[in-house]
Amino acid sequence: MSIQRRRPLRNLALGGLFTALLMAACGGDDGDLPEPPPARKSATSLTPQERQEFVQTLHKMKQLPSQYHSSLNAYDYFVDLHVLAFDDHHSGAHMAPGFLPWHREFLRRFEEEMRRASGNPKMTLPYWDWTEPGSIERIFRDDFMGGDGDPNENFFVKAGPFRKGQWTMAENYDDTDDEWDDEIDPDMQLDPAGLQRKFDWAEELGAMPTLAEVADLLATPRLYDVAPYDTTADPRLSMRNYLEGFRGPGQHSAMHNVVHLWVGGQMQTASSPNDPVFFLHHTNIDRLWHQWQQKYGNSTYPTMAQSMHGIHEKLFMFGDLTAEQTFDLEPHSNVVYE
């Protein structure tokens, strides 16, 4: 399936003279050379201008009709799609092998809409590396993601570009019948009047992912996923469930799941893309999958005989795109990770 884009010159260390000669030979026109894909950067390394462009673009998306749905704006489409995918337990987008491919395409499409809204064809999603010291303070700041919710007003975010009154909720979805049931904050009343957060609302849910846990993802050999390919797949054997973060009855959530829960508010629900930090979080999940793929390849992805969400499954709501067609990050998403 590999559709490797050829970039013959990118990896050659060309001397300046040779480059100049080559450019002269080509008439100075480098139009034939494919440009390297733009890089997704750590959210903590963005310049103030890059932070501002990202924030403004998300607001512009709220004003732009979606290319996928005529009655939704370019941002809210993704909230609705995520609710739909989460609600449908046969979608394969969560608690199944399709978790990583489905979200990879979800991010690609979101990024495409970001580029359309901003007019910047090289714009990329930043990622939140949760293990970076100080990343919480540097991401939840008033010129970027805003901060924690206000405990005196139903945990509405009251500062920053996504504060109450400045940021609309597409849909508030209460996860009442899914497997996270007992981990949803019983004291949080979701209110579509604004974005809500309640950082670290319950210690018993588990701690944010540690450096050691993330290192283990790459250090310990695992298969992509193992039977029964759901929330009960053994995380010592299943990379997908190790990263997604279901740890079985009576166990704390981990990795991907615990970050959703730690932020609280809309982030702990199926309508989690209402909180823009969803995209920073999932871009990091995608980055970790990409690192794992570099080391372990894709040969252990389940077949269609093993799982209904196997390698050739068409991804939920994504046309004819199969899981396999997302495996190579660069040709699929046209980005690299910095």
Ligand SMILES: [Cu+2]
């Ligand atoms: Cu999701």
